[in-house]
Each structure stands twice: as structure tokens, then as C-alpha cells.
Amino acid sequence: MLTADTARWYDLFTDPQTADVDWYVARAREEGGPIAELGAGSGRITVPMARAGVDVHAVDISAPMLDRMALRLQGEAEAVHARIERFEGDMRVFGHDEAYQQVFLPYRSFLHMATAQDRHQCLWNAWRILKPGGRLALNFFHPEPGVLQRASGDQARAWWDLGVHEGADGTVVRCQQQGRLDLLNKVMHMRFRWVEEREEEARVVEEGFTAGLVFRDELVLHLELAGFALEEVRGDFEGALLERADQEVVVTARKVS
Numbered sequence: 001m002l003t004a005d006t007a008r009w010y011d012l013f014t015d016p017q018t019a020d021v022d023w024y025v026a027r028a029r030e031e032g033g034p035i036a037e038l039g040a041g042s043g044r045i046t047v048p049m050a051r052a053g054v055d056v057h058a059v060d061i062s063a064p065m066l067d068r069m070a071l072r073l074q075g076e077a078e079a080v081h082a083r084i085e086r087f088e089g090d091m092r093v094f095g096h097d098e099a100y101q102q103v104f105l106p107y108r109s110f111l112h113m114a115t116a117q118d119r120h121q122c123l124w125n126a127w128r129i130l131k132p133g134g135r136l137a138l139n140f141f142h143p144e145p146g147v148l149q150r151a152s153g154d155q156a157r158a159w160w161d162l163g164v165h166e167g168a169d170g171t172v173v174r175c176q177q178q179g180r181l182d183l184l185n186k187v188m189h190m191r192f193r194w195v196e197e198r199e200e201e202a203r204v205v206e207e208g209f210t211a212g213l214v215f216r217d218e219l220v221l222h223l224e225l226a227g228f229a230l231e232e233v234r235g236d237f238e239g240a241l242l243e244r245a246d247q248e249v250v251v252t253a254r255k256v257s
């Protein structure tokens with residue numbers, strides 16, 4: 001579970017990523033709000049959508065991430081504040097019937113649904129809270145051979161460097177990741193190790209979560225079972241065809257029944 005520190009470090013490493021932000025903001029503008037953003041985190045995508053003039057209900061199970069969103073909102077125009085409501089809640093149960101024009105599950109939030117039952121509950125709930133004809137948009141990564149191999153056998157004990165962030169005050173934050181494959185349950189047990197070095201001191205914090213492993217065709221079945229019609233599946237945020245397992249899966253679907 002994220003803490004105030006790990007939520008802050010998460011932002012250092014994730015904020016530079018913008019391709020997905022542009023894609024979700026474009027979808028937000030196209031069909032408008034209100035949008036339920038499930039797994040909204042610290043608002044990396046929420047705030048730009050609100051700046052684009054769309055009302056967003058930002059839902060996250062982590063209070064520290066929602067606190068970071070409040071910080072991110074400091075200095076934003078009053079109109080941007082007014083378009084965002086933050087909710088500490090669970091994507092499997094959040095919201096009221098037919099309340100939303102669109103539901104977004106950005107940046108792999110859906111993989112926090114570690115079992116088929118959780119995934120169905122989450123998608124069924126998204127269907128329930130969408131207006132008829134409303135749109136669902138999400139993205140996630142495939143369990144491609146490279147990822148699976150790195151999370152198997154001896155390699156599962158290795159730490160993989162995700163990068164280093166050097167702050168203006170001389171603080172250095174390193175992030176490493178470990179993944180352990182659990183094929184019986186079709187999940188990956190992920191651990192993150194954060195090392196913060198400030199002057200002579202180093203602080204090490206580890207935390208983890210379990211990610212579901214989801215294949216494209218499995219998602220399509222999940223969507224159909226939950227009452228969605230698949231609209232588009234792409235292999236990145238620029239519209240590439242999904243042709244390889246190592247591409248990001250970017251999906252839109254519509255509530256049809």
C-alpha cells in the first residue's frame with residue numbers, strides 16, 4: 001500500500017510520462033463528462049482533463065495518492081478545482097447507476113484486479129455507472145515472454161533498475177522493481193524498492209502489490225460478459241496496430257446493453 005513517501009516518489013518517476021495523458025485528455029474532450037476515473041492516483045491525468053474543461057470524479061483506494069492530487073491542484077485556477085471531486089473508494093463498487101458519460105481506467109490501474117472475479121466486478125461496475133452508450137477507456141501491459149522470464153526462477157529474486165531521480169536540493173531517489181510470477185494464480189507479485197539518499201543518509205523503503213496477468217483476448221471476453229461492445233484496440237497511444245505482445249494494450253469499448 002502506498003504511503004505519503006512512496007506516493008511522492010511515484011510522482012517523480014511517473015510525471016514525465018505524457019503520451020497517455022494526451023490520449024486520455026483527447027478522449028475526455030471528444031465525448032465530455034462527467035468522467036469517473038478509476039485508479040486516478042495523484043491526478044497526473046485528472047488535472048489535465050479538468051484543465052480541458054471536463055468534470056472528473058477521481059477515485060482511488062489510496063488516501064496518500066489522493067493527498068498528492070490535492071497538492072498537485074495547488075496553484076490551479078478555481079475552475080479546475082471545481083471540475084474535480086476526489087473519492088477514496090474501490091473501483092469495484094464506486095458510484096451510482098448511469099451517472100457517467102465516460103469511465104477511464106488509466107495507466108494499468110485495471111491490473112490491480114488480480115482475479116477474474118475482481119476484473120468482472122470492476123468492468124460490470126463500470127458498465128453500471130455509465131450512461132447508456134457511454135464509453136470505457138483503459139490501458140494495460142501484456143504478460144509478454146520477456147516480462148514472464150524476468151519474473152521466473154532465479155531471475156525473480158533480481159532487482160531491476162527503473163531509474164534515478166536527482167532533485168534540485170541534491171536528494172537522489174532510486175527505484176528498483178522485482179516481479180515474481182505465480183502461474184497457478186495467473187498473477188505477478190510486484191515489489192518496489194525505493195532508496196532515498198540525502199547528504200550522508202540513505203533510506204530504503206520496500207512495498208508491493210499483486211498484479212493480474214491479462215491477455216488481449218481475455219479482456220475482450222471480460223468486456224462482452226460485462227455488457228460492452230469493443231470499439232477499438234491499439235498497441236500504443238499514437239494509434240499503432242496491436243501486433244506484438246510487448247506493446248501496451250489501449251482499449252475503448254461502449255456500453256450497449
Ligand SMILES: C[S@@+](CC[C@H](N)C(=O)[O-])C[C@H]1O[C@@H](n2cnc3c(N)ncnc32)[C@H](O)[C@@H]1O
Nearest residue numbers: 039040041044060061062065090091107109112
Ligand atoms: C499505476 S497507478 C495509476 C495512477 C494514475 N492513474 C496515473 O496515471 O498516474 C494505479 C492506481 O490504482 C489505485 N488502485 C489500486 N487498487 C484500487 C482499487 N481497488 N480501487 C481504486 N483504486 C485502486 C492505486 O492506489 C494507484 O493509485
